[in-house]
Amino acid sequence: MTVSAANWHTLFINVNLATMTDGANSYGIIEQAALAVADGKIAWLGAMVDLPEYDEQQVQVVEGNGQWLTPGLIDCHTHLVYGGNRANEFEMRLEGKSYQEIAQAGGGIVATVNATRHASEQSLYDSALPRLQVLHQQGVTTVEIKSGYGLDTENEIKMLKVAGKLANAVPVTVKRTFLGAHALPIEFNDRPDEYIDVVCDEMLPLIAEQSLADAVDVFCEGIGFNIEQTERVFSAAKQHGLPVKVHAEQLSNLGGTELAASYQALSSDHIEFLDSKGVTAMKQAGMVAVLLPGAFYFLRETQLPPINELRQQQVPIAIATDANPGSSPINNIQLMLNMACTLFKLTPVEALAGVTCFAAKALAEDTTKGKLAIGFDADIAMWDITQPAELSYQFGVNPLTALYKLGNQAI
Ligand code: NIG
Ligand code: FE
Helix, strand or coil, rough: CCCCCCCCCCEEEEEEEEECCCCCCCCEEEEEEEEECCEEEEEEEEEHCCCCCCCCCCCEECCCCCCCEEEEECCCCCEEEEEECCCCHHHHHHCCCCCHHHHHHHCCCHHHHHHHHHHHHHHHHHHHHHHHHHHHHHEEEEEEEEECCCHHHHHHHHHHHHHHHHHCCCEEEEEEEEEEEECCCCCHCCHHHHHHHHHHHHHHHHHHCCCCEEEEEEEEEECCCCCCHHHHHHHHHCCCCEEEEECCCCCCCCHHHHHHHHHEHHHHHHHHCCCHHHHHHHHHHCCCECCCCHHHHHHCCCCCCCHHHHHHHHEEEEEECCCCCCCECCCCHHHHHHHHHHHCCCCCCHEEEHHCCHHHHHHHHEEEEEEECCCCCCCCECCCCCCCCCCHHHCCCCCCEEECCCCCCCC
């Protein structure tokens, strides 16, 4: 095959590649490699010995000195935009109250809703920006951000707009998810079905019309919404042509994942209490299992997600921070790689697939992101490591040395 190097603008040489083109089966390693970028896409990659001739005047050459390239990392589940914080509830939990008890007593998500409603768009933006910057500095080039702390039309839209604006400040692709059905706002106390009417008949149509969201999510749980309410939101999302996702089986098993599977959901997230029937439903629907070790850790959960069952049935597993003020105040994707291995016993290659190719799939971006492959976006992280397992082995020292977004150097 003849390769044209005519339009290459950047060329990495003397690098090792973890291409992540083989799912969680292998890192897809190419050692002593090169990778070329043209028009923001990966135009060529392979061994140095096979590197075609190129015009040294036209191409910016990056000498890798044996460093590693991976796809830019993807954090596919966050709640980065919110007002206030919940350090007081952290204290309450350590004094003996449970996450559910605090939620039932008017704290929890509803407490963040108050703070978020009172925050201006500017102050929400100002508080979310450093959270996004931190993820970016750790190699993240795509992030999903959910609404769900507004819980009325005006404030849900405010959150989604802030999430959109963040993408102008940091070179990261932001995928927005509408999570109006996150918790019951107090003004709808004892009237959850009426709140779901508002979500379906007022919020969703406006959000869809203004293209403010790429997907719709529901918290299907005892302290969230039941199966019937969840289904109403999914059905409304479908009418508006938006894909769905679900927070399900986090604290109990209500069957939210199976319901989501019947709507060809992109993913089911948390899933500590998922049973094998649910895993089968995910497999059949082509869903991604998004595991959130930060929430598991921070809530000191003990029920592990059904990892072996997911492996056996070959359900793709993604890993995300779930960054939020209540259950995972952790803006650290590198720590999630480590926790996925230590807490959930994922292998380092499974963990890396979880923040690259499979995270892309959870966001329906798997034809352009999450792999080093020809034609894919040149979202590329460069690491000063000796082997890919180092990315999940240690945390605290950031081995990222460069980050490219669509072929442009961002770090
Ligand atoms: O993903 N599970 C529901 N939602 C968030 C928690 C949000 C909060 O406690 O503020 C989660 O864990
Ligand atoms: Fe979440």
